[in-house]
Amino acid sequence: MSDILLIQPPQWYPVSPYLAVPLLAGQLKKAGFDTKAYDLNAEFFNYLLTKDMAADCDIRARQTLEKLSCEYENADIREIEKTGSYDEKTRCLKYLTIKKFYDEHGEEIPFIIENIEKAVSVTRDKEEFFVPEKLTEAKHIIRLALRLVSMPYAPNEIDFDNYFANPLLNLDWSNIKIQAQDRNVNMFYDYFDKYTDKVKSEGYSIVTIAMTDLSQLVSVFTLASMLKEKTDAKIILGGNYATQIYEDMMKFDEIFISYFDYLVIGDGELALPKLCSYIKGEAELASVPNIVYMDENGCVVSTGFSCEKIDMDELAYPDFSDYDMSKYFTPDPTFPIQLSKGCYWGKCNFCDYAYGQQGYSPKHIGRIVKEIKHYVKTYHASKFIFVDEAIPPKFYNLLATAIVEAGLKINFYSFARLETGYTPEVLENLYRAGARLFLWGYECESPRIMEMMNKGIDVEKRLDILSDARKAGIWNNGLFIFGYPTETLDEIKQTMDVIRNNRDIIPSCTLSNFALKKHSLLKEKPGENGIVDYSSNGEFYTVFKDVVDGVSQQDRRTLRRDFQFTFLDENANSLWSVVFSDFDHLLLYLSKYGCDYVSSYRSEKRICPEFR
Helix, strand or coil: CCCEEEEECCCCCCCCCCCHHHHHHHHHHHCCCCEEEEEHHHHHHHHHCCHHHHHHHHHHHHHHHHHHHHHHCCCCHHHHHHHCCHHHHHHHHHHHHHHHHHHHHHHHHHHHHHHHHHHHHHCCCCCHHHCHHHHHHHHHHHHHHHHHHHHHHCCCEEECCEEECCCCCCCCHHHHHHHHHCCCCCCCHHHHHHHHHHHHHHCCCEEEEECCCHHHHHHHHHHHHHHHHHCCCEEEEECHHHHHHHHHHCCCCCHHHHCCCEEECCCHHHHHHHHHHHHCCCCCHHHCCCEEEECCCCCEEECCCCCCCCCHHHCCCCCCCCCCHHHCCCCCCEEEECCEECCCCCCCCCCCCCCCCCCCEECCHHHHHHHHHHHHHHHCCCEEEECCCCCCHHHHHHHHHHHHHCCCCCEEEEEECCCCCCCHHHHHHHHHHCEEEEEEEEECCCHHHHHHHCCCCCHHHHHHHHHHHHHHCCEEEEEEEECCCCCCHHHHHHHHHHHHHCCCCCCEEEEEECCEECCCCCCCCCCCCCEEEEECCCCCCCEEEEEECCCCHHHHHHHHHHHHHHHHHHCCCCCCCECCCCHHHHHHHHHHHCHHHHHHCCCCCCCCCCCC
16 A cells, blocks of 8 residues: 555646656655555546446436526526625526527537547557547547536536636635535536545545646645545645745645645755655654745745756656556557657746746756656557757757667657757657657747847848748647737737748647736836736636737737637537647547648548637
8 A cells, every 4th residue: 555645636638648746756656655656637537538428417407408598598697697695596507508509509418428438449459549520420429528527516617628617716715715615616526536535545645736827726625624524634736826926825824724735936856755754753843945835923924936947857757557558548558758748948938837846956867868758668658759848959969869779760749949950950850750740939029029038049040940840741730829918909910920821830829818927027127018907806816917118918818819719610520629638639630640641630520629
């Protein structure tokens, strides 16, 4: 029986394993701890996506709709929105959400229930997955099934790529508690209740929960409260999102009494083994960096971020041995590998990746090649994502040469900066090594805005680099931001024209609205760069409501939404014209068929992603 349990909670994209928990599991095992890693996120989606669950939730949702119709069918909805209590507004919104869903999809529900398990099997089948029409239909069924199983908990809703909490609530502490405790809207509650009974029976002394993103906030606090109530284990919270909001969490003693014993902030590879040693009485608390806890006087204190630098070459290999790869919604999981810590540029004004992390520190090429070989031998892996914020072209070229010389037959993708170091020769070398997809930060067309962003690239060379990558056989996904401070409507339209007019070299795009992030460089410069004012969306939210000199927050949302909707219609028969989270599946298609086939494929049916 293991002594330490590491958990990846919902909601995260359940197509391939996320790196954080296996990385920490490897470190703890290397330090001698008896450790188990568990992807509760993948398990939860498998729990949801069954015929019995869909049928049960359909019955419950219809019963709820019938009951609420008596209250709200003839009610003054606008008056309730203005003057109703939280409970009344939530009930009304639940009614409107369920009614809208059944009005739009009621006739499809029997088909969805009957075919959900077949749809899941298509995402894992090594032949049917690669038939675009079958995969598209399967994803459509899965998306509607997830909406269906969410209906008893409306207005909350889960999807593969997001969890939408009650829109009536800000993300402050009092509202998070409401979400975590309200079984009428918390779809995690019943499942976690059974899972935490299992954790209790297995007798772990330490349980660590990873919180990577906002979409996990409700599930993390639900899970932690149950673990605290049922077990004697010390509960530790870590992860990128925990780091982003730790100063706000420190304001509430209750969090450190009823939910967590410790937060690990920043890089946890060194801190977590030392914290576990302290909990087991094998080290002094003073030796533990990067933690927040309640001291003997009842005060919540932080040790701050450690100055000790992680030697990337000395890290243990991530350990996926406890993971059941058949639980992922793919025929061939994409394994994550981290080549370095931090971003070698690290100066983009809108970015917050550097917060709480050590400076740029790469692994040596030889270590990376050994790590890839370990994945291939131990897990039969052939598909990879390099999870770095950015990889220098010179370093990437050396790695590509080493991969080729080692005879590794792999395919991979990563983020990349549009730097002139990505020459035709470098891109061709990367393709030979297995590169099939790059996520390029194009951002916008305007040179003026690019300079304000401080991207540090030659904006005039961007299309040339993308053209060279396409000639090398690499798929280019352009990352675009709409509505940067001071950006005009004409400048936004220039970006739209670039997306529309360069489909031959930018076959897919990811569209984002400008977001003023809590720890971005831009936010630290009030009054500069077009930021007029900002306010919080809630204590635990890392993006602010902003007032900018330029296109307003609401207007840029509308612009992006309308453009995306139209763009999807214009490319309805194409594969992956807009991509947000589906890059692992895209990599599999590119690895099997190649860029030319995937980019030129046209179906008689609509196969583009559905508009969200």
